[in-house]
Amino acid sequence: MKKVGPGMLIVSAIALLFLVAPIFVAIPLAFSNARTLIFPPPGWSLMWFEAFFKRPDFVKGLRISLVSATASTILVTLIAGITAYGVVHMHGTKKRLVSLLLNVPLLIPVLVIGIAMLFFLARLRLSGTLPGLILGQVMLCLPLVFLIILAALENYNPNLEDAAASLGAPPLLVFREAVLPQVTTGLAAGAALAFITSMADTTMSLFLRGPGATPLPAAMIAYMRARIDPMIGSSAVIFLCISIVFLIIINRLIGFEAVMGVREE
Amino acid sequence: MYLELNHLSKRYDNVVAIDDVSLSIAQGEFVTFLGPSGSGKSTILRMIAGFTRSDSGYIKLNGELIQEKPPYKRNLGIVFQDYSLFPHMTVQQNVAFGLRMRKVSKEEQARRVADALETVRLSGYEKRLPNQLSGGQRQRVALARAIVIEPLVLLLDEPLGALDRKLREEMQIELRRIHEALGVTTIFVTHDQEEALTMSDRVAILSGGQLHQMGTPYGVYERPATDFVADFLGRANLLQLAVVACEDSLIKAKLPGGSLISVPAIGEVATQDDIQVLVRPEHISFYPPAGDTPCNTVECAVERISYHGSGAYAILNGPGDVQLIAYISARELAEHGEAHQGQRITVYWPISASTILSRRA
Ligand SMILES: Nc1ncnc2c1ncn2[C@@H]1O[C@H](COP(=O)(O)OP(=O)(O)OP(=O)(O)O)[C@@H](O)[C@H]1O
Ligand SMILES: [Mg+2]
Numbered sequence: 001m002k003k004v005g006p007g008m009l010i011v012s013a014i015a016l017l018f019l020v021a022p023i024f025v026a027i028p029l030a031f032s033n034a035r036t037l038i039f040p041p042p043g044w045s046l047m048w049f050e051a052f053f054k055r056p057d058f059v060k061g062l063r064i065s066l067v068s069a070t071a072s073t074i075l076v077t078l079i080a081g082i083t084a085y086g087v088v089h090m091h092g093t094k095k096r097l098v099s100l101l102l103n104v105p106l107l108i109p110v111l112v113i114g115i116a117m118l119f120f121l122a123r124l125r126l127s128g129t130l131p132g133l134i135l136g137q138v139m140l141c142l143p144l145v146f147l148i149i150l151a152a153l154e155n156y157n158p159n160l161e162d163a164a165a166s167l168g169a170p171p172l173l174v175f176r177e178a179v180l181p182q183v184t185t186g187l188a189a190g191a192a193l194a195f196i197t198s199m200a201d202t203t204m205s206l207f208l209r210g211p212g213a214t215p216l217p218a219a220m221i222a223y224m225r226a227r228i229d230p231m232i233g234s235s236a237v238i239f240l241c242i243s244i245v246f247l248i249i250i251n252r253l254i255g256f257e258a259v260m261g262v263r264e265e
Numbered sequence: 266m267y268l269e270l271n272h273l274s275k276r277y278d279n280v281v282a283i284d285d286v287s288l289s290i291a292q293g294e295f296v297t298f299l300g301p302s303g304s305g306k307s308t309i310l311r312m313i314a315g316f317t318r319s320d321s322g323y324i325k326l327n328g329e330l331i332q333e334k335p336p337y338k339r340n341l342g343i344v345f346q347d348y349s350l351f352p353h354m355t356v357q358q359n360v361a362f363g364l365r366m367r368k369v370s371k372e373e374q375a376r377r378v379a380d381a382l383e384t385v386r387l388s389g390y391e392k393r394l395p396n397q398l399s400g401g402q403r404q405r406v407a408l409a410r411a412i413v414i415e416p417l418v419l420l421l422d423e424p425l426g427a428l429d430r431k432l433r434e435e436m437q438i439e440l441r442r443i444h445e446a447l448g449v450t451t452i453f454v455t456h457d458q459e460e461a462l463t464m465s466d467r468v469a470i471l472s473g474g475q476l477h478q479m480g481t482p483y484g485v486y487e488r489p490a491t492d493f494v495a496d497f498l499g500r501a502n503l504l505q506l507a508v509v510a511c512e513d514s515l516i517k518a519k520l521p522g523g524s525l526i527s528v529p530a531i532g533e534v535a536t537q538d539d540i541q542v543l544v545r546p547e548h549i550s551f552y553p554p555a556g557d558t559p560c561n562t563v564e565c566a567v568e569r570i571s572y573h574g575s576g577a578y579a580i581l582n583g584p585g586d587v588q589l590i591a592y593i594s595a596r597e598l599a600e601h602g603e604a605h606q607g608q609r610i611t612v613y614w615p616i617s618a619s620t621i622l623s624r625r626a
Contacts, residue, residue, distance in 0.1 A: 159349040162316050165336040166343045167414060168366035174337075177362070181353045 023240070029233030037228055048234040058235070061219035066242070068130060068215060069198035072137035076194040079138070080146040081187050085179075088156045099150065105143040113139060114207035121208065128210020136208040137198040144197065145190040152186025188250050195246050199239065267292035267450055268313070268418060273322035275308060275474075282308045283319065284474040290452070290467075295444050296479075298454045299461040300471035301497070306454045307346075309471075310420050313452070315339050326417060337366075342411030342449075346423045348403045350395040356382070356406050357391040363414035381413035384443060401432045408440075412447060419444075419451040425460070437464055458498050462486060470494050487545070492622050495543045500578070502544040502589050503622070508536050515616070518542070522585020526561045527616045534621065541622045546578060548618035549591035551610055560613045565589060567608045579604060581612065 004012075025039060030048060032041030052058055087098055105113065117136045118127060126132035164178040165171075202217040209218040220235055266289035275283040283305045290296050298306040311317040313324060315336035323332050331339060350359050360381055364374045382388050385405040395403055404424055411419060421440075425433045441464060444451050455461050461468045462482040469479040470493075478490040489495040492503055506518035506526060516528045518540060528542050553560060565581035568588075577598060581589040591612055593604075604610060 157347070157349060159345050159347060160351060162314070162336070163343065163345060163349040163351075164362070165316075166314055166339075166341060167363035167410065168337050168340070169362075170335075170337050173366065178351065181351070 023236075026233050026236040027240075029230045030237040032230040032233065034230065037230060037232075041230070048230045049238075051231060052234050052238065055223075057214070057219045057223075058216065061214055061216035062238070064130065064133070064213060065199055065215040065217070068134045068137055068213075069195050071134045072141060072198045073191050073194040075134070075138050076141045076145050077149075077187055077191045080142060080149050080190055080194075081183065083146055084149040084153050084186070085183065087150060088153050089158055102146050103143055105139070106147075110140060110201075110203040114204050117204070118207050127208070128213055130213045132210070133205070133208045133213040133215065136204045137201060140201055140204050141194040141197050145194045148193050149183075149186040149190040152189055153183065156182050188253065192247060192250055196243055199242065266290060267294075267327060269325040270309070270313075271323050271325070273309065273312060273319045273324070275305075275312070275317065275319050281474050283312070285322075286471075286474070286476045287322075288469055288476060288479050290450060292450055293448045295441070295451045295453065295464065295466045297461040297465035297468045298452060298471060299456065299458060299468050299497075301456055304456075304471040305474040306456075306471055307422055308474075310343075310422050310452065310454060313418070314341055314343055314420055340414065340417050342414060342416030342419045344404075344407045344411050344419075344421045344424045346426055348395075348407040348424075350403060350406055350410070352395055354394075355391065356387070356393050356395070356398070359395070359406055360409045360413050362410060367414070377413055378409075381409040384412065384446065385409045385439070400427055401436065404428065404436065405439075408443070412443070412449065416449065419449045421451065421453045423454050423456070425455070433460075440464065462498070470497065472497070488620055489543060489622065492541055492543075495620075495622060500546050500590055500592075502546065502549070504542045504544065504587065504619075506540050506542055508534055508538045508540055511536055516540075516621070520563070520583065520585060520587055522583060522587055524563050524584055526563075526619070527559070528619045528621055529617060531621055543620045543622050544589075544614055544618060546590045546592035547594075548614045549589060549612050550597065550614065551579075551591070551593060551604065551612060552597065553613045554615060559616045561616060561619070562611055562613050563587075563589070565610055565612055567604050567606055567610055569606065570604060581610070 028041055031044050033043040033045035034041055087095055117139060121127040121132040160178040161174050164174045169177055205215045205218040268290040270286055270288050273283050273286045300306050308317060312319050323330055357378060360378045361374045364377060385408050387405045425436050465482060467479060467481055468485050470477045472493050478485050478494050485494060486498050495501040508516055508518045510517040511534060514530055516530045516534055518526050563583045565583045567579060568582050569580040571578050576592055576594045579591045579593055583589055
C-alpha cells in the first residue's frame with residue numbers, strides 16, 4: 001500500500017461526495033409519500049413503486065431494457081473480446097492503427113451516431129424493432145468496451161500460448177489453460193460496462209425506440225414530459241438495484257476486484 | 266544426425282530473418298546459437314519448436330520430418346526468455362502442466378514433479394505462485410517444467426538474459442550439470458560470446474540470418490571461418506595483406522606499410538591476391554617467444570595501454586597506419602616493466618598463430 005497524505009484524502013473525499021450525492025437525493029425521493037417533488041420528503045411510503053409497476057409502459061420498458069441490454073452485452077463482449085485478442089497479437093504500426101480506428105467512434109457524439117443508426121436501420125427495415133435497438137446499443141458500447149478490455153489485456157503474454165502448446169496442449173486446451181485465465185478479468189469488466197451503459201442509455205434509445213422497442217429510459221422521458229413526480233426516484237432505485245444485482249452475479253462468477261479494476265498486490 | 270536443419274529460410278515482409286541455414290546436432294550434444302540481436306536465433310528455435318513455419322527447407326528430428334507436426338505433438342522442452350510461467354498456477358501446477366496434458370496419473374505426476382524440482386534444486390517451493398519467486402527461482406521452475414516431460418530436445422532461448430552476473434554464472438554451471446545428469450540434447454541461445462564459449466560442446470554463430478560457422482569453442486575462436494566470427498568472438502586483429510610469394514606451406518604477404526609477414530597456407534592463394542588475416546591479441550607479444558618458434562615481427566609505436574583484469578591491452582601503431590592490439594599478461598608486464606605511450610617497440614607473434622580468413626582476387 002502506498003501512503004496517502006491528508007491533502008489527497010480530502011480531495012478524494014470531496015470527489016466521492018460529489019459523485020455520490022445525487023444518489024442520496026434520489027433514493028429518499030423514491031420512498032416519498034408526497035404527490036409532487038418535495039425534498040426532503042414529508043413522509044414515507046412505497047406508493048411510487050406501486051405506481052411504477054402499475055404502468056404497463058414502464059413494466060414493458062423494463063423488460064425490453066433487460067432483454068436488449070443482455071443481448072447487446074453478450075454481443076459487445078464477444079466482438080470486443082475477440083478484437084482485443086487479435087490486437088494484442090499484433091505489432092507496431094498495425095496495432096496502433098487498429099486501436100486508433102476502433103476508438104474513433106468515441107469522438108463522435110452519441111446524437112450523431114443515433115441519427116446515423118436511424119437511417120441505417122431504416123435501410124435494413126429494422127427501425128423501431130428490438131433487433132434494431134440492440135444493434136444501436138452494440139454500436140454505442142463497442143468502442144468503450146474494446147478500450148476497457150484492451151487495457152485489461154495490457155499484460156497479456158502470448159508466449160503462454162506457445163508454452164502451453166510446447167508442453168503438449170492441443171489448441172482447445174491452450175485456449176482453456178493459457179488464454180481464458182488471462183482474459184476473464186478483462187471480459188468481465190467489459191461486460192459490466194456494456195450492461196450498465198446499455199441499461200442507462202437514453203440518447204440512442206430515443207432515436208431507435210418503436211412500438212415493441214421502447215426501453216425504460218425512453219418510456220420515462222415520455223412520461224416526464226407530462227409531469228415530474230417522485231416516480232423518477234423510484235425508477236432510479238429500480239435501476240440501481242438491477243445494476244447491483246448484475247455486478248453481484250459477475251462478482252460471483254469471477255470476483256469483484258477484477259470487475260472494478262482494483263487488485264491487491 | 267539426431268536433429269537436422271536443412272536449407273531453412275524465412276522472410277518477414279522485407280526482412281530476411283533466416284537465410285538458407287543448414288546444421289545438424291548429435292544426440293546428447295549441448296549446442297549454443299550465438300549471434301547479435303536480430304540475427305535469427307529465436308526464429309530458428311521457434312521453427313524447431315513449430316511456432317513458426319519456414320518458407321523453405323525442412324527439419325528432421327530423430328529421422329522423422331517434423332515440418333507438418335503441430336508444436337503440441339513434438340515433445341520438445343522450451344524455456345522462454347521471459348520464462349512464461351503460468352501466473353495463475355503454483356510452482357507444482359506449472360511443472361505438472363505437461364504431465365497433466367499427457368494424462369499421467371496423479372501419483373506419477375507428484376513423483377516426477379518432485380524429481381524435476383529436486384534436479385533444479387527448488388524442492389520446498391511447490392505451493393508458491395510465480396510472482397512470489399525471484400528471477401533465478403522462476404528460471405529454475407521454467408527449466409523444471411521443460412525437463413519434466415523428458416523432451417527429445419531442450420530449447421533454451423536466452424534463459425539467463427534477465428539474471429545478474431553472479432546468478433548468471435551460477436546458472437551456467439547448473440545448466441551444464443543438469444545437461445550432464447539428463448543427457449538431453451540441448452540448444453542454448455545467447456548473445457554473450459563468453460557464455461557460449463564456456464558452456465557449449467559446439468557453437469553456431471549467426472549473423473543477419475546466416476550461419477557463419479559451427480564448431481567447437483576452440484575451433485571457432487582460433488580458426489574463425491569469416492571476419493564476422495573473428496571480430497564477434499573476443500578481440501581481433503584483422504590484417505589486410507597483399508600476397509607476394511606462395512611457398513608450399515607458407516605464404517609471404519605485405520602489410521600496407523611494407524612489412525613482410527608469413528602466414529600458414531590454406532586453400533588456394535596466389536601471388537597478387539589480397540588476403541585478410543586474423544591474429545588474436547593474446548598471441549602478439551612485446552618479447553620474442555622462447556625457443557626457435559618462427560615468428561613475425563613488426564615495428565610499432567605504443568599509442569595507449571588499457572588495463573583489463575589480469576593484463577593489459579596495448580594499442581599499437583604499425584607502419585602504414587596499421588593498428589594492432591596486443592594483450593600483455595600481468596606476468597609479462599611484471600617481468601619486463603610497463604610500456605609507455607609513444608615508445609617504439611617491436612612486437613612478435615608465432616607464424617602458426619595467424620589465420621587466413623578470406624581472399625579477394
Ligand atoms: N513475427 C515477426 N514479424 C516480423 N519480423 C520478425 C518477426 N519475428 C522476427 N522478425 C525479424 O526477424 C529477424 C530475426 O529475429 P529473431 O527474433 O530471430 O532474432 P534474435 O537473434 O532472436 O534476436 P534477439 O537476440 O534480439 O532475441 C529480426 O530482424 C526480426 O525483426
Ligand atoms: Mg531472440
